[in-house]
Amino acid sequence: MGFTVRPRRLGSGPNRRARLAPALAAGVSVLAILTACGGRAEPTKLTWHTCGDDMECSTLTVPLDHTRPQGEQLELSLTRLPAGGDRIGSLVVNPGGPGVSGLDYARAARSIVSEPVLERFDIVGFDPRGVGRSSPVHCLDDAGLDTFLALDTTPDTADEQDALVSASRDFAAACQAHSAKLLPHIGTIDVARDLDLLRDALGDPQLTYLGKSYGTLLGATYAELFPARVRALVLDGALDPALPRLTLNTEQALAFDTAFRSYLRYCLADSDCPFSSRTISGAAQELAALLRRTDTAPLHAARPVTESLATLGALTPLYDRSGWPILTAALRQARTGDGTLLLQQSDHLVGRLANGTYSNQTAANVAINCIDAPYPRDPQTYAQAAQAADRISPAFGSYLTWSSLPCAFWPAAPSKPRPLRAAGAAPILVIGTTRDPATPYSWAESLAGQLESGVLLGFDSDGHTAYFNGSGCVDEVVDRYLVTGVVPGEEVVCPDIR
Template sequence: MRLRRTAAALAALTLFTTACSGAGAKSGDAGGSGGRPATGAPTGSAKPGTGLAWAACGGEFECAKLGVPLDHDKPDGEKIEISVIRLPATGDRIGSILINPGGPGASGVDYARNARSVLSDAVRARFDVVGFDPRGVGQSSPVRCLPPDELDAFNSLDSSPDSPAEITALEEGARRYVAGCQERSGKLLAHVGTVDAAKDMDLLREALGDERLTYLGKSYGTELGAVYADLFPSRVRALVLDGAVDPSLSPLEMNATQARGFEVALDAFLQDCLATAACPFHGTVRSAHDQIVELLREADQRPLTNKIGDRRQVGEPWMVLGIATPLYDRQAWPYLRQAFAQALKGDGTTLLRLADVLIDRKRDGTYSNQTEANTAINCVDASFPRTSSAFATAARESLRDAPLFGPYIMWGGLPCAYWPVKEKPHDKIDAPGAAPILVVGTERDPATPYEWAKSLADQLSSGVLVDFDGDGHTAYRSGSTCVDRLVDDYLINLLVPKDGVQCPKIG
């Protein structure tokens, strides 16, 4: 899926906006509810684990490698290494907290290096912050498929095709992409699914010396946490699943819901934009939305100017990525206004830079392996259609509710139609007997719509929903003091809020 379910984009987006403006964090809000203590969950080990060989790796951070089986069904067979990083607790240590930013495909090691913004001072005082790159990601036996210039070409394919020739180009591009994955990473492809990563996470918990798992997962990281809970319910201490994914949905159902989520987020942006003098649009939200759709249609024929200096043409695919990126974080909305103002004058440079943030393309033209890992994990985790005609039908149907994002997101899963290994889905998740699990949903989250959080909380036997009346992707540490307080009390003191508690809108 080309619009990744990841909170890691937020960290990169923060760097983008800070570099442009020096903008800081928002002020918080107030609110909350009483809670009940969790039962049957120990506080964890007070002694750091000795199962890993830690070495200094910059500042106060320590790094290590964890050996795990390539195939968990063959525990004595070939091993691969998982890259791990930790920031030791600053106070009276309870144990470790594992964190994952989502994706799938985002680096948990890089995410942990931002621990001071990812977690509150209070949580960092009581826990070693531990990040890891899941198998196939970053520094953990990464999946690789294409060199940078071919990834540029793949990401430039017209993913809202309106002719047989454009559909053929998409099919051929997807097949080339899959062939590259098979050629460069064939041995890994059957073993990078979420079930495998959850089993690795349990081995990491054991190596860290924690009796039970304390975990913060955002976006796709909620799916990883939920699968862990289902596999190992008795080993759950406290899981926060923020920006939840609904594992009960089929891939195309998930894509359709996500596309509508981005449309809702775009309309929220437009409503805010139209109230400012700097807005390049006039009239109503509907008319502004229609103008953007028309802008994309025109760019499909006459790409916008690219002043970055590379060879990419700023057509519809790059523009959709660039529009989506600031919708992850309300603080980035001013840059989307700026990007639209430029685009309406024929300049796509800012949209292109924003697109690069989302797909982790570097200024030198190289990529992290986020895109390739995202595809590999998604394709093995779920049962996608095996014909392009099924994607074409879904894309047409998506136009009704998501005219801007629908076709792009639907066609983004096409490589999975040609994937060379059999999928291994883990659809039903209820985690019977697990300690209370906190599921946090943001009402206007573009990438993981709020209805997914409600569904996941209902599916989990011990799920507890926290409702944030907010914008952007994920809620914890996004400016809501209400959400932050509820999450911190749960992680540190195992105080579980009332199911369905609502945190008010900021401002």
């Protein structure tokens, strides 16, 4: 399915913060940097109007094909929360995904950035091309997505593998049938060029940006394309653009396994923990066995909870410690054959509403990942990689590998790999969390090393992403950098004192 992120529901207390729930094997890419031909699109003058909750909304016109700036155009939906005090400029935010709405993310501005940043910057969000309210990609209808997402993505037999291959091929064909014109122009490079047009339209000579998870790849790509136009980039929950796609899936499986074992230390300290074994290794084996049983005996809920849906439901609460009690309750239910909570978590992650409709998150996620870098075309390559990943993470490895299979049949040609260096850019702050389930800390170390001006900030904690997640140490470093451009003089690892 790809590497996706989705804002969690916001709490109501005085220290509200938006957390991201990215999921599933995805793929980051080493990017091909394309040189636009035929000049540059003319900057757009933005016309803003009020749209509730102190927000303002607008649209930005961008070319479908940046090599033909005067050709067919797209409209991107924008929103902003104006600065509350002495304004420096705009802070453009991206929650990741790919495929998650930046409009919704910016509307939660007071829960995603600190008060000093709200005072000095307009907080600007946009739905990237192909996402949400910006010319959304369309592949399957709601019933088709229900079927596709419930499909067995951990095939144990030749027949199961054939069914998965067929469904993945059909998914790619459906995307081509409904969105053929958009598919070749939906990659991160295209969005980075849109981001530069947005910066220009906002009137900022340089970009100030906060990107989380996949948003770190967008920020790093922007810096490679436009290094002189970087003012300050915060790349939180970093992806490693140097990794081959299926290697990325395997490393992510290991990170999820590490995160689950961290959860188990919390769970096993409670007498209410739903595992028979009182050891971490034993409890981890119990989860893998529970998920395997759903392959032939789905859990009961409003819809049958298949192995794929149960795995999604178990992954989702690992993105934030606040989800750990939910995971405990869901696994306690599952031991009785009830998959209600696991299904709720799975539906939240993939953007399925209670009325059975979906956002276009899954379609956009797959389409962007598949165009960003080459995937293997032979399904047997996935089978071999899944076996290796399963040895590393019996609960999550096979699922995270096979979920990328639609890219084996993708109709649009992917970008060609090239490393990201961003030579000549101002300092770029890269953040990693040591037990991040979706973007391992090693990826942040790698990206900070690849970027010539990369500076690493570590957070020794659990959960996905670090900024505005309860660490005064992280927030202080990020806020100072956004406001002044000053980075730490040496690598900092913030302790977890929550």
